[in-house]
Amino acid sequence: MIIEIGHYALVLALATGFLLSVLPLMGARRGDAALMAFAPVGSVVQFVLVAFAFGVLTWAYAVSDFSVLNVWDNSHSLMPMIYKVSGVWGNHEGSMLLWLLILTLFSAMVALFGRNLPDTLRATVLSVQAWITVAFLLFILLTSNPFLRLDPAPAEGQDLNPVLQDFGLAIHPPLLYLGYVGFSVCFSFAVAALIEGRIDAAWARWVRPWTLAAWTFLTAGIAMGSYWAYYELGWGGWWFWDPVENASFMPWLAGTALLHSALVMEKREALKIWTVLLAIMTFSLSLLGTFLVRSGVLTSVHAFATDPSRGIFILAILTFFIGGAFVLFAWRAPTLKSGGLFAPISREGALVLNNLILTVSTATVLTGTLYPLVLETLTGEKISVGAPFFNLTFGLLMIPLLLAVPFGPLLAWKRGDLLGALQRLYVAAGLALAAGFGLLYAQSGGPVVAALGLAIGFYLVFGALADLWYRANFGKLSFKVAFARLKGLPRSAFGTALAHLGLGVTVLGIVAVTTFQTEHVVEMRQGETAEAGGYTLLFDGMREAVGPNFTEERGHFTVSRGGVAIADVWSSKRLYTARRMPTTEAGILSFGASQLYVSLGDHMEDGGLVVRIWWKPFILCIWGGAVIMMIGGFVSLSDRRLRVGAPSRRAKLAKVALEPAE
Amino acid sequence: MSRRMTRKQKRLAVILGGMSFILVAVLLVMFAFSQSVAYFFMPSDLQKAAVQPGTRIRLGGLVEEGSVKRGAGSTVSFHVTDGGASVPVTYTGILPDLFREGQGVVTEGAFDGSHAFVADSVLAKHDENYMPKEVADGLKKKGVWKEGEGAKP
Numbered sequence: 184m185i186i187e188i189g190h191y192a193l194v195l196a197l198a199t200g201f202l203l204s205v206l207p208l209m210g211a212r213r214g215d216a217a218l219m220a221f222a223p224v225g226s227v228v229q230f231v232l233v234a235f236a237f238g239v240l241t242w243a244y245a246v247s248d249f250s251v252l253n254v255w256d257n258s259h260s261l262m263p264m265i266y267k268v269s270g271v272w273g274n275h276e277g278s279m280l281l282w283l284l285i286l287t288l289f290s291a292m293v294a295l296f297g298r299n300l301p302d303t304l305r306a307t308v309l310s311v312q313a314w315i316t317v318a319f320l321l322f323i324l325l326t327s328n329p330f331l332r333l334d335p336a337p338a339e340g341q342d343l344n345p346v347l348q349d350f351g352l353a354i355h356p357p358l359l360y361l362g363y364v365g366f367s368v369c370f371s372f373a374v375a376a377l378i379e380g381r382i383d384a385a386w387a388r389w390v391r392p393w394t395l396a397a398w399t400f401l402t403a404g405i406a407m408g409s410y411w412a413y414y415e416l417g418w419g420g421w422w423f424w425d426p427v428e429n430a431s432f433m434p435w436l437a438g439t440a441l442l443h444s445a446l447v448m449e450k451r452e453a454l455k456i457w458t459v460l461l462a463i464m465t466f467s468l469s470l471l472g473t474f475l476v477r478s479g480v481l482t483s484v485h486a487f488a489t490d491p492s493r494g495i496f497i498l499a500i501l502t503f504f505i506g507g508a509f510v511l512f513a514w515r516a517p518t519l520k521s522g523g524l525f526a527p528i529s530r531e532g533a534l535v536l537n538n539l540i541l542t543v544s545t546a547t548v549l550t551g552t553l554y555p556l557v558l559e560t561l562t563g564e565k566i567s568v569g570a571p572f573f574n575l576t577f578g579l580l581m582i583p584l585l586l587a588v589p590f591g592p593l594l595a596w597k598r599g600d601l602l603g604a605l606q607r608l609y610v611a612a613g614l615a616l617a618a619g620f621g622l623l624y625a626q627s628g629g630p631v632v633a634a635l636g637l638a639i640g641f642y643l644v645f646g647a648l649a650d651l652w653y654r655a656n657f658g659k660l661s662f663k664v665a666f667a668r669l670k671g672l673p674r675s676a677f678g679t680a681l682a683h684l685g686l687g688v689t690v691l692g693i694v695a696v697t698t699f700q701t702e703h704v705v706e707m708r709q710g711e712t713a714e715a716g717g718y719t720l721l722f723d724g725m726r727e728a729v730g731p732n733f734t735e736e737r738g739h740f741t742v743s744r745g746g747v748a749i750a751d752v753w754s755s756k757r758l759y760t761a762r763r764m765p766t767t768e769a770g771i772l773s774f775g776a777s778q779l780y781v782s783l784g785d786h787m788e789d790g791g792l793v794v795r796i797w798w799k800p801f802i803l804c805i806w807g808g809a810v811i812m813m814i815g816g817f818v819s820l821s822d823r824r825l826r827v828g829a830p831s832r833r834a835k836l837a838k839v840a841l842e843p844a845e
Numbered sequence: 846m847s848r849r850m851t852r853k854q855k856r857l858a859v860i861l862g863g864m865s866f867i868l869v870a871v872l873l874v875m876f877a878f879s880q881s882v883a884y885f886f887m888p889s890d891l892q893k894a895a896v897q898p899g900t901r902i903r904l905g906g907l908v909e910e911g912s913v914k915r916g917a918g919s920t921v922s923f924h925v926t927d928g929g930a931s932v933p934v935t936y937t938g939i940l941p942d943l944f945r946e947g948q949g950v951v952t953e954g955a956f957d958g959s960h961a962f963v964a965d966s967v968l969a970k971h972d973e974n975y976m977p978k979e980v981a982d983g984l985k986k987k988g989v990w991k992e993g994e995g996a997k998p
Contacts, residue, residue: 417942527859539863543870550874565885567903567953568878575877580870704919704938756942765942784919784939793919795939 186251189239190330196232196287197320199225203313207306208378219306223294226309229316230291237271237284240329244271250336253277253329259342259761261732269353270343275477275493276329278356282473283319285357285364290316293368293393300389307375308368315367318500326493342732342761351411355404359431362401363469366438368393370466373459374508377515382455387448390462392820394445398438399816405431406809417767417782419702419797421805424573429552430472433545437465440541447531450596454535456516461538463512467505468545474501475552529599533591540584547576585639585690588683589646592676593653611649615642622695626800629698636694643687647680678819685811692776692804699800704784706791716798718779719743720752725792733759735768738783738792742772754781754794776803883953889929898956904932904964905951913946925950925962936964 203225210218240253244267249255257274258267272281290312297305323329372390376382408431413421422428441461447454478494525531551568558564589611593604619638623629652658654676655669705713709724723739737755741748754770770781777800784793885903886896896902904925912924912931922935923946934952944950944967954964 527855527862535859539866543867547870547874551877554878565903567883567885569881569883569953571881572877575881576870576873579873706919767942782939785915787915793939 185239186243186248186330186332189236190328192232192236192239193320193324193330196229196236197317197324199229199232200313200317200320203229204310204317206310208310211303211306211310211379214303216302219302222306222309223297226287226290226294226312229313230287233280233284233287236330237280240277240280241268241271244268247340248336249338249340250333251329252331252333255333255337255340257343258340259732260339262343262348263731265350265353266343266348270347272356273343273347273352276323276327279319279323279327279477280329281356282360282364283316283323285360286312286316286319286367289365289368289393293371297389304372304375304379304386304389307378308371311371311374311378312367315371315504318503322493322496322500326496340761342759345733345757345759345762345764345766346415348732348759349411349415351407351415355407355411357404358400358407359404362397362399362404362438363431363434363472365393365397365400366434366462366466366469369397369441369462370504370508373462374511376459376519377511380515380518382459382519384449384452387445387458390458391442391445391449394438394442394462395816395820398435398442399813399820401431401435401438402809402816403813405435406806406813410806413802414769414771415766417769419769419780419782419795419799421696421802424551424570426552427476429548429573430475433548433552434465434468434472436541436545436548437461437468440538440545441465443534443537443541447534451525451531453525453531454538456519457538459516459519460512461542463505463508464542467501467508468549470501470504474498526598528594528601530591530594530596532599533587533594536587537584537591540580540587544577544580544584547580548573551576582639585643585686588643588686589650592650592679592683607649607653608646611645612638612642614645615639623698626695626699633694633698636698637691640687640689640691640694643690644684647684647687650683651676651680674822675819678815678817678822681815681818682812683815685808685813685815687808688804688811689806689808692801692806692808695801695804696799700802701798703796705794705796706787707794708791713794713796715796716777716779716800717744718798720779720781720796722792722794728755730757732761733757736783738770738781738794740770740781742779752779752781754783756783773803776801776807778802885951887927888925888932889927891932892930896956898958901953901955903951903953904934904962905949906932908944908946908948908950910946925952932962933960934962934964936967938967940967 203222206218207222207225209215210221240251242248243251243254244258245264247254247258247260247267249258253274253276257277258270262270270277272278290309293305293308293312297308300308369390372386372393376386405428408428409421412423413419441458444454444458444461448458474494474497478497527535551572555566555568558566589608590601590604593607594600615638616634618641619634619636622637623634651669651672654672655665657665657669659665660668701715703713703715707713707722709722712719712721714720719742721741721743723741726737726739728735728737735755735757737753740752740754742750742752750772752770752772755768757766757768758764759766767782772779772781777798780797780799782795782797784795786792881901883901883903885905887906888904891904906925906927909924909926909931912922914922916922916935919939920935920937921940922933924931924933926932934954936952936954951968952962952964953966953968954962957963
């Protein structure tokens with residue numbers, strides 16, 4: 184019965200969504216306060232209804248109610264509770280429901296935190312959000328209903344895909360969706376601005392926190408997904424340029440551009456039309472990602488059961504929203520007053536460069552991702568565009584951006600002093616080069632290009648620190664005064680520095696692991712040893728073990744250095760009984776930021792075992808950098824200036840005046 | 846750069862700079878496509894159109910029953926078939942968990958001089974029917990595999 188109530192709640196949410204799509208918008212056009220006032224109430228009601236439906240599905244999973252088709256398909260009574268609950272979104276229907284839950288959550292948050300927005304803008308934004316909600320509610324109710332029943336109810340479930348039975352599933356999708364779907368708010372703000380035909384710096388100030396929040400979660404979601412793929416798949420890789428990964432990476436790139444262009448718009452009232460376009464493009468890429476992942480045009484761990492009608496439905500949603508938004512943009516954008524020009528050498532000039540490079544690289548990734556699909560549709564030819572393509576194009580395009588990053592914060596608004604910025608950065612650049620070559624030497628050599636790559640990473644880190652150093656004026660003022668100034672800097676300055684520093688750490692990790700990693704594929708028998716990264720691994724043999732819903736063969740290795748045993752590693756191959764599906768559970772041992780990664784292969788006829796051992800120096804920097812970027816995002820979000828509802832016009836002016844005038 | 850540029854000149858400089866960056870990106874993409882795109886073939890396609898040794902391709906099909914042989918170390922050889930033709934493949938490394946005889950596989954690599962295919966990656970991307978999409982489509986076209994046949998093991 185409770186299942187049917189959950190289903191019914193979704194239908195009620197749809198009805199609310201229909202009202203929300205029309206009434207507040209009408210109210211905003213006619214200046215009818217009562218109709219506009221329905222927007223926040225309706226949005227919260229809608230969120231509560233969807234949250235209830237989601238809660239019902241979660242409950243069905245928690246109690247293993249196999250009379251629900253979706254639960255039977257994707258759960259097993261013996262699974263640990265955490266996988267039962269995270270299994271809710273480990274399938275197509277449930278993950279769409281999570282998508283919807285987060286979408287309505289953002290609508291409700293705009294309703295609750297947007298009290299300082301002009302009434303008409305808030306009403307219009309919430310109406311646009313409701314259009315998206317209605318589209319996805321229809322999609323769920325018509326093609327992907329998670330509440331379908333089975334009669335008679337089977338006694339046991341089909342189990343969750345073993346690859347997904349991992350803690351990663353509990354955090355990766357919710358974080359990713361918070362990012363992906365969070366950009367819907369920017370989209371709705373952009374569409375609302377186009378409908379209203381009015382846009383100003385205040386608009387950018389309202390959009391920035393949502394962009395920042397979405398970007399921060401997306402950063403975390405992508406990093407988590409990458410780490411999960413790294414330890415779960417057993418191939419030792421952390422990024423495969425798989426279309427599914429690109430689907431999440433493109434909104435991230437576009438969102439990063441949006442974050443920076445909104446800044447220009449807020450401070451300088453420039454780039455208005457471009458920012459609106461970018462907001463539309465960012466969410467369009469999120470929708471495109473949803474289409475690629477959910478429609479079954481790609482095969483991957485993310486593509487659950489495929490059904491052509493779903494693909495067509497999502498394609499229709501995609502066409503409607505992207506097409507509609509672009510038509511609206513073409514029609515209304517000329518009516519928006521565009522901002523003035525500015526000097527190329529200035530903070531805003533640097534941010535335009537950032538936008539140029541980021542959008543062009545997004546286009547490159549988009550081309551590489553869609554080209555095989557388009558070619559197959561047009562000619563039937565099947566090609567694959569793999570890592571070499573993306574490494575060459577994206578990798579090269581990123582270099583000028585990375586070099587420019589530290590300049591941005593050091594240049595003043597309006598008219599920057601490039602020479603001055605250079606003078607401030609040459610110490611950072613010199614130190615970075617020294618550190619790059621030093622690290623190369625310490626790791627006993629490698630190509631010069633690698634040292635330059637490492638130097639770019641160090642340069643980003645030192646550049647971010649230099650920014651804070653010069654803002655607080657260390658070196659010129661006494662330490663005490665400078666430290667007090669440092670403490671007085673706005674949090675957004677720390678946010679920027681942390682995000683740029685994190686980027687540098689990630690670059691360092693990527694270059695270091697690509698250059699210095701070693702891979703050893705060896706055939707081992709019990710008692711034999713292998714060497715990797717200066718460590719000796721002694722194979723102690725295999726042991727059988729039984730888990731709740733799997734059996735496994737665990738290989739035990741003793742790791743020693745210089746003859747002294749220092750650690751143990753277990754690496755195993757599992758067989759999940761319900762699906763008869765094998766998985767590899769890599770054994771991973773961390774030494775600082777470096778890792779030893781042991782993955783088991785097949786048994787040989789002569790009793791040996793193929794073992795693959797990687798030494799991955801500094802690999803944790805890749806995700807560590809992402810974590811630092813994420814912290815930067817949150818620090819920036821806590822800045823007074825961005826706190827939604829907090830800043831009055833006067834407080835903001837005072838804040839701007841505090842920024843160093845160079 | 847001179848500070849005395851007029852508005853028009855500034856605008857022109859910005860637009861030219863942007864355009865040339867985009868041009869570089871387009872050329873880069875075209876170059877990368879010409880270098881690193883791998884076409885997908887099934888064994889009987891190779892009989893129709895020969896592929897030069899050294900050209901990277903993707904070869905997909907079914908792992909022929911009884912063809913998997915383990916050589917020295919972690920080198921494995923097997924045949925990929927689509928019912929029509931069969932191609933010998935060698936691969937050094939650890940095979941994916943789902944690699945089995947009689948089931949779908951996609952390998953990437955190039956032919957050496959002696960008509961043997963040397964794969965440097967064997968892909969483990971499968972749907973729930975243990976069938977890579979490209980292979981399923983290809984087999985369907987050739988009438989070897991029909992919908993629903995790749996049942997769960």
